[in-house]
Amino acid sequence: MTMTPRELIEHALKEGRTWLYEHEAKMLCSLYGIPVAKSRVAKSKEEALKIASEIGYPVVLKIVSPDVLHKSDVGGVIVNIKSEEELVKAYDRMMSSVKEKKPDARIKGVLVQEMVPQATEVIIGGIRDPQFGPAVMFGLGGIFVEIFRDVSFRIAPIDEEDAWEMIHEIKGFQILKGYRGTTPADIEALVDAIVKTSNMLTENSEIDQLDLNPVFVFEKGVKVIDARVILRK
Amino acid sequence: MSQEKHMESRIKYLFFPKSVAVIGASRSPGKIGHEILRNIVEYGFKGRVYPVNPRADKILELKCYKSILEVPDEVDLAVISIPAKFVPAVLEECGKKGVKAAAIISSGFKEVGNVELEERIVEIARKYGIRFIGPNIFGVYSAPSKLNATFGPTEVLAGKIAFITQSGALGIALMGWTIFAGIGLSAVVSLGNKADVDEADLLKYFVNDEHTKVVLIYMEGLNNGRRFMEAAMHCSLKKPIIVIKAGRSERGARAVASHTGSLAGSDVFYDVAFKQCGVLRALNVEEAFDWARAFTELPEPKGDNVVIITNGGGIGVMATDACSDYGLNLMELPRDLIEEFKKCMPPFGSPKNPVDLTGQAAYDEYSRALKVAFSDDRIHSIILLFCQTAVVDPPKLSEVISDIVREYKHCKPIVACYIGGEECQKAMRILEQNGIPAYPTPERAVSSLAAIYRWAKWKKKMLKKLKGK
Incomplete structure (x- = not known):
């Protein structure tokens, strides 16, 4: 059964939920062309x-x-x-x-x-600010985001160039690029996922906050492992 | 003309009124209604001035009117300084009179919880098509029309910086400080509660104002972030905007249900929004005006190559560090340029970048090195440093430098830093008067040049993007 983003969100709200089940959140990602586990x-x-x-x-x-x-x-x-x-x-x-x-x-x-086999963990986030509206976030997973708060934001909508800058802006960028013989992560696929997250946010005003966390970045491609979407009441 | 365009076009009457009425003009010095009128008169406003006060015949030699309706002339701008509760009735009269713009000085509206009263004046203004700043403000200043309708200092210096401030007291204080620091302003606007005119409206105005080269905003918060971004983006493509945004430490009162939410303080959005629309965020007042001065005087650089010319090794190293911190590219000098610079210094000088003319350098060394830097197309910007020595009279050095910069028609950005005693202060003032921004530390000089590069870089990127669309 394929639903549209609108149907997915309305279904949850009708059931009295202000958030999507993980599988619904992932379906939403899929509908926007973001690869999921x-x-x-x-x-x-x-x-x-x-x-x-x-x-x-x-x-x-x-x-x-x-x-x-x-x-x-x-x-x-x-x-x-x-x-x-x-x-x-x-x-x-x-x-x-x-x-x-x-x-x-x-x-x-x-x-x-x-x-999914272990890969470089990143987080792609979305949030709606009362002043500036939807914004996207990017950061490396684990301690980088927990302890160092090493993340970058942009007001949505964004294009590929913006997403590319967001990725390069974080201090831990070197980890994605590959260091001491580790393989470089697929930046292009990541750029694509961030831009699509931005589209998801701007086209669905009911989304208040979202976490795609973690997203695994492979040598080729990315995959959303867990997703949380919070809706506006 | 569409209704929206018509309302937009009325904002110019805040800055270029042919006639001004001061409603609530007072005979008593020290009263706001008196000081504003006095400032208007003493600063030499070019248009006509009409004090309005039902209990006075004359104030400051000007005939006084009982109501604005009695003024036997068109009134473009009304400055209203009366108790809040009387403002709606007076604004209604302004509307009937055909007033185009107003500055509502009065306090006692939204800022103290009187939301309804504020909504009422907005309604009245809309009904008559009056655009207004305030309420709860100290007024408006406009250099080209010689209008100082504020209760701030009188002798404001005319210049090219438009200064918009949300804070009243700080705004007045900074007006005074610019006079002391020799900084010229094209306009000052006190925004107060922003019931009608806000930052976005003013950016739309200043982007086309030929008297303004740079807009400097002191901001506490926006009412509509998206609208600001749109106006700022448009303005930044033509003129730089510098913002001091207070409240960096404030955390948004947001229900945090996600990781992303916990990582997003409210200030984060201001920060990225500024970045995205080319707004340069200054951390403090000093930095903001440092940058603004540079933007007022300097042309856009034609490339990334920066050269430092100095008479001291230490200050050269400090400037080098600052360049690295602020992302400026110190040019690796090619062989032939090294040879050229070598001719400007004693044998123990250093012709590499920073070009160190040594402590014995005087007018001749500086002027020759400066000529090399100005005449070679591979060099795009110049940082000129001077440590006070007994072999140089700083003001005279400034004259020499100014002559050269003039000779080369200010074709490249140049910032200066003099370190030393009182003579250096005097000397830097001479540079300033000749269109060369000068600073008391190398870091401030470098930071100001870097601001120009940041803006130019953003603009280039954005123009490319817009072209691609």
């Missing part, structure tokens, strides 16, 4: 097994609940599941953990996602 929602353990075999192990499980925005806090994310046995165990563990930590949470299912 393969994933599908399973409504049962059996369905999860089926999807996992189609996607191929290892996989990641993530809880889908309208009452859980921060999935890790309730044990709602389990990574690197290598086999059917592991998936069954992980599934049960996740259900009991979520029930224990958030007893009243309505569980809609689990998201089964491919386990």
Whole structure:
């Protein structure tokens, strides 16, 4: 079933959510041509097994609940599941953990996602400022953004040149370019993803904040691993 | 003419009125309504002046009117300095009289919570097509029409910097300071509550004002960031805008539900918005006016190559460091230029960049080196440094330098820095009078030249982008 960005957002708002489920957020990214990690929602353990075999192990499980925005806090994310046995165990563990930590949470299912090989982690963000409207953010993942706040911003909409500057502006740029023999990351694909994020923000005024975090940057191409989209009430 | 264009066109009456009414003119010195009128008269406003006060016959030798409606002449600009609650009625009269622009000095509106009263005056102004600055302001100054309708200092120096300020007290203080520092202004606008005219309106005006070369804004916050960006982008393509934005440390009161949200203080947006539309953000007042002075006098550089000419090694190194900090390109001198510079100095001088003429350098050394720098097309900008020595009379050096810069028709940007005693202050004033921005430290000179490069670079990039579209 393909929805338009508008339908996706209106669907969530109609359900009383001011944020998109991860799979909805990723669908939104896909609709804008931003590559995302393969994933599908399973409504049962059996369905999860089926999807996992189609996607191929290892996989990641993530809880889908309208009452859980921060999935890790309730044990709602389990990574690197290598086999059917592991998936069954992980599934049960996740259900009991979520029930224990958030007893009243309505569980809609689990998201089964491919386990993407490690790459350079970046964050692409979006935010709406009351004065200047939509703005995009770029930074390197992990401690660079957490500790050093090494990020760059631009008021949207932006073009390729702006995105290119945003990437070059951060202090950790050298890490993307490659150092001590590491392979350089695909800057062009990153530029493309940032510009498309800017389009997503400017064309959907309901989006208040968004995090594509992390986005993996490979030698060739990028992939959104996790996405969060917060809507305006 | 469209309604919007018509309203825009009325802003010029703030700066070029043929006649001004001061409503709330007072006989008592020390009262705002008196000081504004006195400033208008004493500064020598070219047009006609009409004090309005129902309880006076004459103020400062001028016939006084009971109401603006009694003035037997057209009135272009009304300066209103009466208690806030009377402003709506008076503005209504202004409308009937056909007043085109107003400066509403009065306080006691939105800034103290009287939102409704402020909305009322906006409504009245719209109804009659009056454009106004304020309320809650100290007035407006316009150099070419010799209008000083402020309660700030009287003897403002005419020049090419348009100064827009959101802060009243700081604005008045800075007006005074520019006089002391010998800095000329084309206009001063106090914005106050910005109920009608705001920064964007004024940028749209100043971009086409032939008397203004650079716009300097003291800003606390914008009411409409996007509108400002549009106007600023348009203006920056033609004239540089320098902004001092206070409140850098302030964090936005935002519900933070995302990582991005937690990383975005409200100031971040101002910072990137400025960058994107070519606005140069100065960190403080000193820096802002340093840059503005450079923009007023200097041409755009034709290339990146900067040469430092100095009589001291230490100050040369400091300037070199500053160039590196501010991203200026110190030119690697080619062989033939090294030979040329060698001829300007004693054998123990250094002909590399910085060109060190040594402490024994005097007028002749400086003038020869300067001629080399001006006449060679590979050199695009000059930083001239001087440490006071007993072999040189600084004012005389300034005369010599000024003659050369004039001889070469100010064809390249040149900034100067003199370090020394009182004579150096005097000498730098001479340079300033001859269109050479001079600064008391090498860092300030370099920072000012770098501002010109930053603006030129942005403009080049933007023009290319616009051409591509």
